[in-house]
Amino acid sequence: MTATTTQHAPCVDHLVVLAADLASGVDWCARTLGITPTAGGEHPLMGTHNRIFNVSSPAHPRAYLEIIAINPGATKAIPASARRWFDMDDAVLQAQVAQHGPQLIHWVASVPDVAAACTAMSALDMERGAIITASRPTPHGLLQWQITVRDDGLRLMDGCLPTLIQWGAMHPCDSLPASGVQLEQLALQHPQAATLQAACNAVGMAASVLVTPGAAPRLCAQLSTPRGPVTLTSFTPQE
Secondary structure, X not given: OOOOOOOOOOEEEXXXXXXXXXXXXXXXXXXXXXXXXXXXXXXXXXXEEEEEEEOOOOOOOOOEEEEEEEOOOOOOOXXXXXXXXXXXXXXXHHHHHHHHOOEEEEEEEEOOOHHHHHHHHHOOOOOOOEEEEEEEEEOOEEEEEEEEEOOOOOOOHHHOOOEEEEEOOOOHHHOOOEOOOEEEEEEEEEOOHHHHHHHHHHOOOOOOOEEXXXXXXXXXXXXXXXXXXXXXXXXXXXX
């Protein structure tokens, strides 16, 4: 049974940082942001696992950062034809992370009605993918959510177009303590800025992110941290 959904206005839900493995992701976090994340879990459906920490701020009151990696100890094998979420099986992206270390690759938008948000994107010829139901146990109870995942695993628009998520009764930030890191701004640069802006507008995210035109796609997250201001940026396709 799906848990009762608590309604929230559309907002930035979380940033996605891809790591070759969780150990290197945790080390990157300590070196870059000055904290060591301890919370997280496994996603048996995708064969992945993560570490997460709260980055909520006045500008983004219910947000966290996720460091995610393929789980080598996953008990359920992923079929060879299947594709994990967030382009995690993309060979080019994997090579970039292997060479340069963990990297901001994507973001997820929380919406009160994921089906309606998908319909709004489809009207703009953007197919966000099927809505799947997922969950993972935590010490505080079962987290349940509905999330859009394409069969091909693509993020779309080089990660600038958000994956959509609708949470059940619990949200990770309900039990995540303040980390000392806060998300101040999420900016999206893209050659098709007008198209990206229209998509953000369609799902109610117009006031949550800054969209600007640029020669190459790029995500840019400005954070306040124990080490001072830190800016995380994504790779461009040429890098």
